Amino acid sequence: MASLIACPHCGPRPKEEFTVRGDAGITRPAPDAGEDAWHAYVYLRDNPRGRHKEHWHHTSGCRRWLVVERDTMTHAVYTVTDASAPGETA
Amino acid sequence: MADFALLHRPALATAKSGSFGAAFSNERITLTALPEGHVLHVLAARGSGDLTGLIPRIGDGSAHAVRAYGPGQWFVIGDASLSAAEIFGKTPVLDGKASISDQGHGRVLIGISGAAVEAVLAKGTAVDLALSNFPVGHSAMTLIGHISALISRTGPENFELLVLRGFAESLWDELIEMGLEFGVDAKTAR
Numbered sequence: 001m002a003s004l005i006a007c008p009h010c011g012p013r014p015k016e017e018f019t020v021r022g023d024a025g026i027t028r029p030a031p032d033a034g035e036d037a038w039h040a041y042v043y044l045r046d047n048p049r050g051r052h053k054e055h056w057h058h059t060s061g062c063r064r065w066l067v068v069e070r071d072t073m074t075h076a077v078y079t080v081t082d083a084s085a086p087g088e089t090a
Numbered sequence: 091m092a093d094f095a096l097l098h099r100p101a102l103a104t105a106k107s108g109s110f111g112a113a114f115s116n117e118r119i120t121l122t123a124l125p126e127g128h129v130l131h132v133l134a135a136r137g138s139g140d141l142t143g144l145i146p147r148i149g150d151g152s153a154h155a156v157r158a159y160g161p162g163q164w165f166v167i168g169d170a171s172l173s174a175a176e177i178f179g180k181t182p183v184l185d186g187k188a189s190i191s192d193q194g195h196g197r198v199l200i201g202i203s204g205a206a207v208e209a210v211l212a213k214g215t216a217v218d219l220a221l222s223n224f225p226v227g228h229s230a231m232t233l234i235g236h237i238s239a240l241i242s243r244t245g246p247e248n249f250e251l252l253v254l255r256g257f258a259e260s261l262w263d264e265l266i267e268m269g270l271e272f273g274v275d276a277k278t279a280r
């Protein structure tokens with residue numbers, strides 16, 4: 001796994017400072033979307049080989065949620081951005 | 091009337107003190123348990139914009155009263171202990187753009203200084219502490235070993251660490267160990 005994550009707020013930090021939540025690409029279904037959609041949302045995950053976007057929390061740093069785009073095969077990190085929309089927070 | 095009188099005991103009152111490690115060194119490390127005054131956590135409201143000019147107004151005016159923590163978050167620190175009323179009295183200054191949470195009960199300050207201070211702290215954190223990257227007045231929340239702490243530079247060879255109260259003595263012990271090769275003078279007396 002990529003060992004240095006360049007937090008947009010804190011600069012490069014070791015992965016030990018972060019908590020990985022998982023796939024950043026999935027969207028929460030509507031409350032009435034049905035059991036299959038909710039089962040897939042809660043339990044089913046791809047295990048991609050290559051470029052992948054994930055939510056990472058900078059737990060031991062700025063405590064912001066980030067979106068990390070990295071390659072699961074080469075460990076290269078392409079982008080790290082704050083998970084909130086621009087201007088949403090101070 | 092309360093059943094128990096709550097007595098404030100400094101977190102590092104009974105921590106190790108004295109001289110440790112190398113006896114002859116010109117790079118000795120000094121560890122100091124700093125006064126447990128006030129520690130205010132200030133959080134910006136959503137969409138409140140740039141507050142960097144506003145936050146110092148709730149501090150005591152000392153040089154390193156305001157320590158940036160993350161986007162829209164600061165610790166405001168000072169040696170005077172403040173009553174709840176005195177803290178609440180600061181909120182109008184923020185004009186609804188940020189709120190204050192008293193963390194004086196929860197976090198304590200440790201001073202660490204000496205010619206080798208960067209080398210000692212680098213044993214615990216990956217943050218680049220070189221003066222060119224981490225100037226006086228700069229702060230960073232990070233891990234020192236397994237303990238989360240806010241590192242602030244207060245001088246070319248001086249740092250202060252803000253750490254959760256329950257972890258303060260563990261960090262203190264680790265800092266002594268990290269500094270043994272240079273010699274450490276640990277001062278808990280206040």
Ligand SMILES: [Zn+2]
Binds near residue numbers: 009011058061064
């Ligand atoms: Zn960060």
